Amino acid sequence: xxxxxxxxxxxxxxxxRGDKTALDRLMPxxxxxxxxxxxxxxxxxRSGHTxxxxxxxxxxxxxxxxxxxxxxxxxxxxxxxAANLMRQILVNHAERRGAAKRGGGNRVTLRDAGAFTEQxxxxxxxxxxxxxxxxxxxxxxxxxxxxxxFGGLSExxxxxxxxxxxxxxxxxxxxxxxxxxxxxxxxxPAEGEA
Numbered sequence: 001x002x003x004x005x006x007x008x009x010x011x012x013x014x015x016x017r018g019d020k021t022a023l024d025r026l027m028p029x030x031x032x033x034x035x036x037x038x039x040x041x042x043x044x045x046r047s048g049h050t051x052x053x054x055x056x057x058x059x060x061x062x063x064x065x066x067x068x069x070x071x072x073x074x075x076x077x078x079x080x081x082a083a084n085l086m087r088q089i090l091v092n093h094a095e096r097r098g099a100a101k102r103g104g105g106n107r108v109t110l111r112d113a114g115a116f117t118e119q120x121x122x123x124x125x126x127x128x129x130x131x132x133x134x135x136x137x138x139x140x141x142x143x144x145x146x147x148x149x150f151g152g153l154s155e156x157x158x159x160x161x162x163x164x165x166x167x168x169x170x171x172x173x174x175x176x177x178x179x180x181x182x183x184x185x186x187x188x189p190a191e192g193e194a
Contacts, residue, residue: 086150
């Protein structure tokens, strides 16, 4: 069961102000929620994936704990940071596995991505490259994809975090999916030839 968002926010604010006991109380609550998000990601992964949800959360947790200057005022902001870390971890893992060279490797499913129904599995490195390309034109759309896909945040949480309306998040999520679908569709034939 997810912890009370208000309690997490209060602990985050205390931790940001340097209260180390707040960090001690925060991490078990956040860890469970991060584990739930990661488990959801890995239920959609191909079988035999070499990185497990627990390992993903542990690595994200260690990177979060290792931050010396964290300014997290809300639960959504914290999970936005975690989403970015999980993306980096998955990409680093895919690179280590040599996915780019063989066109295989780590594949991920973009849940809630209706535009991707024809191609449910995507190479995480190709997705990362497509997101980097999208970020040059629309950083907010890239952030929305990160927060939805890697962070598991709801549209309402993303809207709060970014300071925009839910309608804006919904519109930009649809647009980003379409742009990524087009980019990834164009990459697929070349990868199949390799």
